[in-house]
Amino acid sequence: MSDGRIFIEPVPTAETEAFWAGTAEGRFLVRRCRSCGKAHWYPRTICPFCSSDETEWVEGTGEGTIYSFSIMRRAKPNYVMAYVTLTEGPTMMTNIVDCDPESLRIGDAVRVTYVKTAEGRALPMFTPKSEASA
């Protein structure tokens, strides 16, 4: 649900085209380093930890917990800005959607969902696990 929001379009690069192709198919990819084994965010070719270029896309669980969030009340429509810590380790910037913003808490379990932009890109956003199963 985008509630009529207009999104700035992501502009994929040679480094990230596969990620956005993945979200279009409902797949959430995470970049991990074969050399040091660590996943990072945002995805990049050169590992931010060991500087190796032996990084690869791996299928993410699409699950995590809310690290922090803020309801952007000055925007019309309102939206929930958030950082989500992925089960793979790193924390990513995103939005929490399909939820009652007033009931959100830091630490809540969330899972990925996709919100389409005007140009058809699928943005990885998150929704509370409890509401999704309700």
Add this chain to the structure above:
Amino acid sequence: MPSRPALAYIVGAYEHPTRDAADRSLAQIQAEVALGALADAGLSKDDVDGFFCGPDAPGTGPLSIADYLNLNKLRHVDTTNTSGSSYVIHVAHAAQAIAAGKCDVALITLAGRPRAEGRGKGGLVRRDDPNQPDFQWEQPFGIQILNVYGMTAMRHMHLYGTTSEQLAWIKVAASQHAQHNPHAFSRDVVTVEDVLASPVVCDPLRRLDCCVVTDGGGALIVTREEIARSLKRPLVKVIGTGERPQHQQGGYFEITQSGAAWSGRTAFEQAGLVPADIKYVSLYDSFTITVLMQLEDLGFCAKGEGGRFVADGNLISGVGKLPFNTDGGGLSNNHPGNRGGMTKVIEAVRQVRGEAHPAVQVKNCDLALANGIGGQLGVRHASATLILERG
């Protein structure tokens, strides 16, 4: 107390009195602040051989404004850009350039007219470029300065129990000071209740937790000791500096930890001082949470104790233990061009000179600290710290 070695001297400081510059061009404001600081120092534009400016200066780096001002003696330029903290870093870099013999009289300028240009509402015009590697991971999600500071405050509250009432005390202190500043954008004295009654704009931040949007600017003149002593102004020594960029660290970060923890430590070590020695602080106040985190990270209180530290008027001059932003700060007085670092240094210079408004002047203010947080706390930012001493 033995005198500490000076890295350089600040001999000129000028804050433009305007807060709404519809009647002035941006270049004109740049020139007016430059000439104001030179006049304060007792120098002229032909004494300037080093020019430091940020991207607020229109044109390619320093070139167009050097041309407009007709600066003919330049032999050193520096356009370091860390957004709002740039001008604090420029003082440090000017001191380094002077020590290296690369210039003798450094001019640092800031000017902006976001109100006149219609950016007073709805946040900044974003200049981000899709080639910026973070663009596609942040812009589509609606990142704005307001909501990343909101997330930072939300997590600080979660980790440490910080409250909206405590944040409100920071604005209350700024407003108490601003009532004495005839140039302040807002001279309204507010209470904790007033702050809490202002609308929530981005949880947990309310409208009165946010800085003002103003036009104007300021300038500084930094020089070496022999020249400083030849002038007629009270001596203000730069005795410690530090800078620290802080970012997302591959996705493993703590947004309630600012770069001030590093920039502050570097500056205190260089000055041979500890936080308890400081009589006055200018702290970057884009939002109330920015102030609270700098107090903790600079070591004025333990991490997580910022809320209790700022409560009950502890930042009000003549009332509390640590007077801050006695000009009214960015929260009430001035945040020219959406960049608050310049005005932080200017008020610290006034305090060390003994030239702050008498109602807010800190007694025997021989040691002051100014800190800038440029960029976005909670995403990527640079902290810059200066420690100043009366000469």
